[in-house]
Amino acid sequence: MTYVDGNAIGGLLTDVFGRDTTTVSGRCGECGAENVVAALRVYRAAGVVVRCPTCEAVLMRVVAGRDELWIDLGGLLGSGLEPLREAGIHVVHAGQVVDGRTQA
């Protein structure tokens, strides 16, 4: 299956985060590679799957319905999400804050 760059879902992510996040970097929870969102690999099917360009681990999943949006950012970890945190966006996975902040 062919893929496009993370840049391609910049519009969708602007809907999610309320700002352009294509230049925000994230760290892969699997291999630790740090890449800006624009350089991640995007696979489109019924939803959008975003993978690490280094190890192919799933970093994000987004499914958009007509009135609903489902987002899983569970593959992103740690200090790579610092720019998002600074922008006031905190990433939580399985109840744990994973954006580098001490859990409240």
Next chain:
Amino acid sequence: MTETPAVRTLLLDVPGWAGHRAGQHVDVRLTAEDGYQAERSYSIASAPGDSVALTVERLDDGEVSPYLVDEVVPGDRFELRGPIGGYFVWEPDGAPDPVFLVAGGSGIVPLMAMLRHRRAAGSDVPARLLYSARTGEDVIYRGELAEMGAEVVQTLTRAQPPGWAGYARRVDVDMLREVAYSPQANPRVFVCGPTRFVEAVAEGLVALGHKPGRIRTERFGGT
């Protein structure tokens, strides 16, 4: 404006448009009478400061491009989101590093925005474009390319007009070695085209010693 038999440029009047950067794209959303929505991304072809121009290639099985290429008429309205993206963007920021642009097919569009921006800004940053198209008829912006003040190298992969002096094969490492600035010149590189094209070009450039961090890519899937 018709560019090639399959490609058309649309000039849009976008109320409240705050301007864009060279290399950005917009999402076009069409809504059918029954509420069904289709959304696709299109690169902006015009220089920042000019009104929004989209150059769209018709994909025969597409949901949006046949409308934009064949049906839309002046005065039609549709939904637009953007401008989008801050990564695949070039600006004359004072850095003297040359710019190497590599386009596959309609991947020329965001790179043309960069060349138009460079020309409009009077930038003297060296720029070189390697543009791969199937046939001479498929070359977008044919007339304008020669007037960009940039070096333009073309390869026609499927058919060449009589007397063709350019390349006549797919972009490969040998071609990149001949056409690209040397890695020592530390060029900024922008590659746009179908995913497999971009992959081959990026891998070839890295094999020639270009730093991956200097190569920015925009893959648009497809073949």
